[in-house]
Amino acid sequence: MDQSEPRAADQVIRGIALYREFLDLPAQQEVLQALRRVIAAAPLFHPQTQRGKQMTVRMTSAGKFGWVSDRRGYRYEPCHPAGMPWPPIPPAILRIWNALSGSDRQPESCLVNFYGEGARMGLHQDRDEKDMGAPVVSLSLGDEGLFRVGNLERGGPTQSVWLHSGDVLVMGGAARLTYHGIDRIRFGSSRLTPRGGRINVTLRVVT
Template sequence: MSTPYVMPDGFRLLPGKLSRSEQQALIEAVIAAQEKAPFWRPTMPRTGQPLSVKMTNFGMLGWVTDKIGGYRYEPCHPETGETWPTMPDALTGLWRELANYPVDAEACLVNWYAPDSKMGLHIDWDEEATDAAVVSISLGDKARFRLGGPKRGGKTASMVLSSGDVVVLGGAARRCYHGIDRIYPGTSTLLPPDYFPGGGRINLTMRRVKRVS
């Protein structure tokens, strides 16, 4: 008999953590941020293959990737050269409540998943502060989230994330592979079509980049 998947220590799913009004306020913040830091489509290191999601960032640092520079954090938008928009107070408050870390997050990656977008299994490991949790917020259409272990090819578990759900990857879970298998189009009315044609899902992922001295 095969061994069942066991959720790693440090994984937390907080269903419905954010109310509808709190979700709307964050979407409004994302819309406002686009004026300074518009969504762009990054590319993979070495191959230059475009990702299926569009991205932008909040905070002092933003996660970027391209063919030449690879995965990294930068203080400015790669296309406009402008610094990233300030982290909304609501996000800072969530970080302080959930991350259990002595200093604030420096970066919040904003991923826009179109109805046909997905994200392969990966580990968030481009930060110095790998002792800090990753706090992830789902807004918009439902998505199937997959969580594995510290090695590729191991057992995984999947769950459906709804708008307003929050996931925390801390402790052992911080070193586990995870990704998005699919989006369920039309399952939310949160994203205004004038700003997000085709709808989809917004994922906000807060991270601490620099290790505390």
């Protein structure tokens, strides 16, 4: 249906649009509550990389496909490693996509990454999707995280920015394949997550 013109980004970092505090506190709480139901249906798991190293984040997914990683590689699967189908993407999360993606398509995958104390994610590209035409939309909830932005290939200078609860990133166009990662979490810095931790929710078209 008709949408108002999307709000302008607060900052653009190498083509990645940052919308600071796109969700206010009540909206963050609504999404968090929905994520608790997602995690109840599809528990967080601790993936391994292709080379057998355990990642420090725990993750799960919602939607038609979820991202999984093990020695067989990175890929999207229709079911959780424990066998159950992924639950549907909560409407409160779909609204963010519809407000900011600029895409006609709906997201097929909603990856939920939980960063506990000391968790990080190395520089990587989101390149496991067959269709890279739609952007990746990324919501931060809970503790602050230091986001690092690299280049379209490995190497070269990088830039970092602290992300806060409610911030949304849109990685589209030429920036869709930019290397990025999370260097550090300020554990316990947010009041949204009383027991600490950062949650990142990423929406993608996969097929």
